[in-house]
Amino acid sequence: MNLPRPPEGPPRKLIESSRALRWAIVVGIAVAIGIGIVLMFLLTQATSNREFYERNYGRLFALNIVIAGMLLAVILWVFVRLASRLRRGKFGSRLLVKLSLIFTLVGVVPGVLIYTVSYQFVSRSIESWFDVKVEGALEAGLNLGRATLDTLSSDLASKTRNAAGQLAEAPDASAGLLLERIREQLGATDVILWNSNAQMLASAGASRFQLTPDRPTPQQLRAVRAQRSVTLVEGLDDPTAASNGRIKAIVPVPQPSLGLLAESRFLQSTITIPPTLVANAIAVQEANREYQERALAREGLRRMYIGTLTLSLFLAVFGAVLLAIILGNQLARPLLLLAAGVSEVAAGDLSPKPALQGKDELGGLTRAFADMTQQLADARYAVEKSIDEVSAARGHLQTILDNLTAGVIVLDAQGHIETSNPGATEVLHVPLEMYRGRRLAEVPGLEAFGTEVQQRFDDFMQERTHTILVDHWQQTFELNTAHAGAAANMVTLVARGAPLPSEGRLLVFDDISEIVxxxxxxxxxxxxxxxxxxxxxxxxxxxxxxxxxxxxxxxxxxxxxxxxxxxxxxxxxxxxxxxxxxxxxxxxxxRLPAAELKPVDLNSLVNDVLHLYAREGDPARGPSQVPVRVELDPACPRILGDAQQLRQVIHNLLQNAQDATEGSTKREVTVRTQWSEASRRVRLIVQDSGTGFPEHILKRAFEPYVTTKTKGTGLGLAVVKKIADEHGARIDLKNRVADGVIRGAQVSLSFGVAS
CATH class of the missing domain: 1.10.287 (Helix Hairpins)
Incomplete structure (x- = not known):
């Protein structure tokens, strides 16, 4: 039987936890160095490439915050572990705390100094990058460009209003020639005459070659009516198309009369802006926008540099703490291992202790201590293995006892029940587990049996002291297992007793009633x-x-x-x-022939046999005839049986029941069939109202020539028993007891159903 090795003790766990901690520290240092290199690279790229910085500012800042939070959490976790070890008074905790504080101060003080100087330098350097004079010049240039465009727009609107007077009397059909002259006067590239619905009436210039020229919107026309003129500057939004800059002016055409039905007309003129002016205006506008965006982002750039410096400080502190832990563990680990092992041995824990593989004196001491405890561990392992084998054998024996049909009871020298198997409860019909610790002679229904067994054991022990030693005794007992108002049931037991090494007594018995x-x-x-x-x-x-x-x-x-x-x-x-x-x-x-089993309807057989007897309520029944009450369960399925032999069984049982009622005040016989869905069996029950069976008859009622009648051979129940055995049926015989008085006898047979 293979057993697991003894469990690993705290020292082994300490070694494993130390190894895991060292690996965690190495991995943490590698990760911290890698993160620092990546952050420095990203920061360098951000300062040398403004577009890269502007695109990834949010990501860089969030990464800084996350890394700083992680490092701070690790540092706090390390200090919490050190404080916990110190509070629990673990050996070496004070040494680890001192080393950690020393290395932390060595790393933190220079880091704080560098951080302070760098913070001041970064804050002032970033502010010096943005000059007030440059910002003023850009703003002045932007205002100058706007003023120039406003002047050109006003001049074009004034000239267009003057030219619109020439179209006051001109009809729409002849307006084309006037528009050409007006275009030359204004120096415009395009002149268009619109009606009130923004429909083109006439045009001169580039619009003549366009299928769908740009029409003024209803809002623009309403603004023209209200303000007498509207100017539009177009083409300044696209820096790559400086030649597309133009100014549009829209003015109303005077009405020739005050008629209400006259339609409003509008004159639109377009001139191009010089490309140099457009390019300069766009350049000034873009430079100003870029300068303002960078001025607004300088606070984020400052936070980025400061965050990176803070992260560098955390890295320095983290490295100092890790270095303190590594050095402290290297010094304190052998001492902690020996202290833990000595404490376990003092407490009785002899499990094998781990040892360090170092070549110094402390490592050799741990190996010697481990060798010393290994021999004790092997001895304990052998003892535990033996105990487990004994337990397994005991469990094996208990399984055998639980599955034995024979009864087994272990008694002490005074006859008290120590243990019993389920077979004993089954044979004696008494729950012996309820009476554990009590004498067998005190169990209800087993008083005589317990007394005889105790007497037999006493006689056997006396014989062993005076005669040749024998190992057991054996005797047959007649036992009445009546209990709790049930009918008497006589069983024949063959019992065998033997002494146990622990001064106990073993009683083994079996029911041989069926054999007898x-x-x-x-x-x-x-x-x-x-x-x-x-x-x-x-x-x-x-x-x-x-x-x-x-x-x-x-x-x-x-x-x-x-x-x-x-x-x-x-x-x-x-x-x-x-x-x-x-x-x-x-x-x-x-010479009773073998039964030929076939599916048979038990209810039909009962009715066939009852034709020979007087039923209850039958008017043809004579005064001397015993009435038979019939209670048949219609749910009864067919059973396997021999119809001829089953008729003989029913006839014998009815005849015996009627004979048993002679001399009683209430002469009645009941025949009943029952179907049990749970057990899937059909019961045939015959009851009488006679005086029942005497106790000495119950145990031998199914034997030939055993009867309570003055006439007859007593073969009726013997034939019934033999036929029941041929059919594989279970037969029970008992007295009907009510209020402590016998009210008659009952015979029942249980048959299996036909599949």
Whole structure:
């Protein structure tokens, strides 16, 4: 039987935790260095490439915050562990705390100094990058460009209003020539005449070659009516198309009369802006926008540099703490290992202790201590293995006892029950586990049995002290297992007792009632065969001889002698007939044929047999006949049985029940069938209202020639038992008890159903 090695003790766990901690520290240092290199690279790229910085500012800042938070959490976790070890008073905790504080101060003080200087430098340097004079020049240039465009727009609007007066009297059809002249006067690239619905009436210039020229919007036309002119500057939004800059002016055309039906017209003129002016205006506008964006982002740039410096400070502190832990563990680990091992040995823990592989004196000391405890661990392992093997054997033995059909009880020297198996409860029909610790003679229903067993053990122990030693005793007991108002049930037990090494007593017993009954039935069958062979043959000659004597001597004797002769011959013949019937019954019992099992309806068989008997409520029943009450369960399925033999069973049971009611005040017989869905069996029950069976009859009622009647051979129940065995049916016989008084007898048979 293989058993696991002894569990690893705290020292081994300490070594494993130290190794895990060292690996965690190495990985943490590598990660911190990698993160620092990446952040420095990103920061360098951000300061040398403004576009890269502007695109990734949010990501860089968030990464700084996350890394700083992680490092701060790790530092706090390390200090919490150190404080916890110190509070619990672990060996070496003070040394680790001192080393950690020393290395932390060595790393923190220079880091704080560098951080302070760098913070001031970064803050002032970034502010110096943005000059107030440059910002003022850009603003002045932007205002100058706006003023120039406003002047050109006002001049074009004024000239267009003056030119619109020339179209006041001109009809729409002849407006084209006037528009061409007006375009030349204004120096415009395009002139268009619109109606009030923004429909083009006439045009001159580039718009003549356009299928869909840009029309003014209704909002623009409403603004023209209200302000008398509207100017638009276009083409300054695209820095790559400086030649597309132009100014549009829209003015109303004067009405020739005050008629209400006259339609409003609008004159639109367009001139191009010099490309140099457009390029300069766009350049000034873009430079100003870029300068303002960078001025607004200088606070974020400052936070970026300061955050990076803060992260560098955290890295320095983290490295100092890790270095302190590594050096402290290297110094304190052997001492902690030895201290933990000594404490475990002092507490009785002899499990193998781990050892360090170092070449110094402390490592050699841990190896010697581990070798010393290994021998003790091996010894304990061997003891635990033996105990487990004993436990396994005990469990194996208990499993065997639990599955034995025979009863097993372990008693102490005074007869108290120490333990029992389920077979004992099954045989004795008493829950022995409820009476553990009590004497067997004190268990209800087992008083006589317990007393006899105790006496037999006492006699056996005395015999062992005076005679040759024997290892057990054996005896047969007749036991009445009546309990809790149930009917008497006599069983035959064969018990065997033996002493145990622990001064206990082992009692093993088994129910041999069925074996005894079968042996008796076999013996009676042999007797029946011999009776049929040895007695029946002489009966016929005896009867014939007696009749011949009467026939020869009747005429030769006087009247008194002839009467005496006739009476004697009649007695001989009558007794011979009686002996023939007895022999025939024994012959039938011995030669009962094997059952031919087929599906049979038990309810139909009962009804067929009951035609020969008077039922309850039958008007044709005579006063001397016993009524039979029938209670048939219609749910009963078919059973496997021999119809002819089952009829004989029903007839024998009814006949016995009616005979048992003779002399009772209430003469009644009940026949009942029941179907049990749970057990899937059909029961046939016959009850009478007689005086029941005496106790000495119950245990042998199914044996031949055992009867309570003055007449008969007692073969009725024996035949029923034999037929029940042929059908595989379970048969039970008991007295019906109510209020402590026997109210009759009951015989029940349980049959299996046909599949």
């Amino acid at each position: 009954s079968a042996q008796r039935a076999q013996a009676w069958g042999e007797v029946a065969r011999r009776l049929a062979h040895e007695i029946k043959n002489p009966l016929t000659p005896i009867q014939l001889s007696a009749e011949r004597i009467e026939m020869k001597l009747a005429s030769k004797l006087g009247e008194p002698e002839r009467a005496m002769l006739a009476k004697s011959v009649h007695t001989i013949v009558e007794q011979v007939e009686s002996m023939k019937r007895l022999v025939n019954e024994f012959r039938d019992y011995a």
